[in-house]
Amino acid sequence: MQKYLLILTDISIIIVTFAVALWLRFNGLMSSVGHRWSTFVFLLVTMITVFYFHDLYNHLVYTQRLRVFFKTVKAWLFGFVVYVVVGFLTNFVFLIESRIFIIIFYILFFFFLFLIRLILMRKLLECYFGDARRRKVCRFVGTHRMYTRCKDFFEKNRITGLVIEEKGKQGESIFLYSQAATYEKLYSEIKALLVPGTPLHIASPLFRELKLGWECCDIAGLPVYTFQQKKHQALRDVIRRIMDIFSSIVCLIILAPLFAIISLAIVLSSPGPAIYRQERRGKEGKPFTLYKFRSMYKYNGMHVEQEIATYNYLKARTPKVQALNSGDITDIGKILRRTSIDEWPQFLNVLIGTMSLVGPRPPLPYEVKHYKKWHRDRLSVKQGITGLWQIYGRGEMPCDKSIFLDVVYVMNRSLTLDVKLLFQTIPAVILGKGAY
Numbered sequence: 425m426q427k428y429l430l431i432l433t434d435i436s437i438i439i440v441t442f443a444v445a446l447w448l449r450f451n452g453l454m455s456s457v458g459h460r461w462s463t464f465v466f467l468l469v470t471m472i473t474v475f476y477f478h479d480l481y482n483h484l485v486y487t488q489r490l491r492v493f494f495k496t497v498k499a500w501l502f503g504f505v506v507y508v509v510v511g512f513l514t515n516f517v518f519l520i521e522s523r524i525f526i527i528i529f530y531i532l533f534f535f536f537l538f539l540i541r542l543i544l545m546r547k548l549l550e551c552y553f554g555d556a557r558r559r560k561v562c563r564f565v566g567t568h569r570m571y572t573r574c575k576d577f578f579e580k581n582r583i584t585g586l587v588i589e590e591k592g593k594q595g596e597s598i599f600l601y602s603q604a605a606t607y608e609k610l611y612s613e614i615k616a617l618l619v620p621g622t623p624l625h626i627a628s629p630l631f632r633e634l635k636l637g638w639e640c641c642d643i644a645g646l647p648v649y650t651f652q653q654k655k656h657q658a659l660r661d662v663i664r665r666i667m668d669i670f671s672s673i674v675c676l677i678i679l680a681p682l683f684a685i686i687s688l689a690i691v692l693s694s695p696g697p698a699i700y701r702q703e704r705r706g707k708e709g710k711p712f713t714l715y716k717f718r719s720m721y722k723y724n725g726m727h728v729e730q731e732i733a734t735y736n737y738l739k740a741r742t743p744k745v746q747a748l749n750s751g752d753i754t755d756i757g758k759i760l761r762r763t764s765i766d767e768w769p770q771f772l773n774v775l776i777g778t779m780s781l782v783g784p785r786p787p788l789p790y791e792v793k794h795y796k797k798w799h800r801d802r803l804s805v806k807q808g809i810t811g812l813w814q815i816y817g818r819g820e821m822p823c824d825k826s827i828f829l830d831v832v833y834v835m836n837r838s839l840t841l842d843v844k845l846l847f848q849t850i851p852a853v854i855l856g857k858g859a860y
Contacts, residue, residue: 426483426552426585433548434475437536438468445529449522462518467507467529474503477844480541483549484640484650487581489542496541497534504530549583562586562625565617566601570627570644574599577643584641586625597623601646604628607828608798614651615801618835624651633825636816654838663839668781672774679768686765690718693756699769704786707806712778714786715769719757764853770809782842783808784830802830805837810849 442464450457478499479485486492507526511519520526553559559582564571575588588599598617604610610630618624627646631639639647654660687698700718703711753761760766773779779786786807792800812829833841 427481430481441533449525463520487641553582553585560596562597562599570601599625602628607824620653621655672771675771717766719760719766720752780806780808815848815852
């Protein structure tokens with residue numbers, strides 16, 4: 425219910441800001457302004473969507489005013505850029521073109537957002553959760569010392585809407601304080617408590633290393649993440665498959681001319697085919713053929729050194745970018761890998777259904793051979809072109825950390841998360857972080 429309260433607040437801000445901006449720019453003659461209704465609908469849909477994907481409708485983040493401020497600034501700036509870009513690309517065929525109106529609207533909008541989100545929102549949420557019947561009981565799992573700290577934190581921050589109760593009592597959500605020193609141990613604790621449809625709030629020192637920016641609050645210096653496994657995944661898988669088919673067809677059509685140019689450059693630079701076919705493991709470990717632009721010199725068979733390097737990556741906690749460094753990469757291959765262009769042919773895999781747009785990266789057979797038992801859980805969903813590991817480290821991460829990100833995705837898998845990761849992939853690829 426609190427989510428709808430926050431959305432309703434933003435709708436009210438947009439209505440007031442839009443009306444005031446029209447009145448100031450057009451001297452109150454709002455009836456003579458063209459495209460006013462289509463502009464209003466565009467702003468309403470765009471800004472609500474942007475705020476949603478920036479996690480500003482998660483009421484737990486309002487315990488951290490500074491974080492809310494930066495999230496709000498980022499979302500506001502993104503919304504402004506979207507308006508300008510869409511207006512430019514469509515020649516303002518359905519948007520108000522007046523630069524003065526645009527400036528007035530976004531300046532006023534920022535002022536109202538700052539006033540409401542950073543000053544009044546806490547009061548609004550405290551008032552809403554002032555009624556004890558609206559607060560949810562959260563079952564605590566962890567040490568007694570941390571239980572006391574958590575209980576004090578949630579009593580002082582009623583805007584969370586949570587009441588911590590002792591271990592063993594039933595609740596509408598669960599709070600786990602983990603002292604796990606390894607990602608394997610942390611994953612086993614999370615997996616044991618995760619129930620589809622039930623929020624699981626987790627405080628762990630290991631989350632400091634991940635730097636996902638997912639923390640909903642901070643207790644005693646520990647970031648708190650909220651995991652929630654969605655119900656009815658079968659329906660979501662159908663929608664996800666429709667999105668995969670449509671997106672892969674569009675990408676293959678748009679990229680077709682570049683495919684031809686890149687293929688020619690690869691063939692001319694070194695002997696061998698332009699498209700490299702490689703056996704990988706997909707969902708449930710089933711083998712399939714993965715397509716890539718060839719980035720290495722042609723060779724027969726698998727180098728023993730590669731399996732040894734992979735073993736070191738899996739067992740010795742070495743970053744993959746170090747473990748899999750190879751002198752067999754061609755000059756053009758280095759560019760293709762650095763820019764992730766070598767992955768483009770995998771839209772064919774997405775189209776035929778052996779891969780998805782978002783998911784853990786498909787491993788090689790000899791990688792799976794050396795997997796620990798918990799590593800195999802990353803194979804419980806269809807493998808993808810991009811995912812958490814690609815965005816938050818790629819080859820710079822040691823194995824357990826990167827695979828933990830994959831199982832985090834599996835546990836929190838949703839269409840909303842998929843869309844977020846697709847958008848976050850763009851800057852990750854441009855910056856080339858962790859590419860190898």
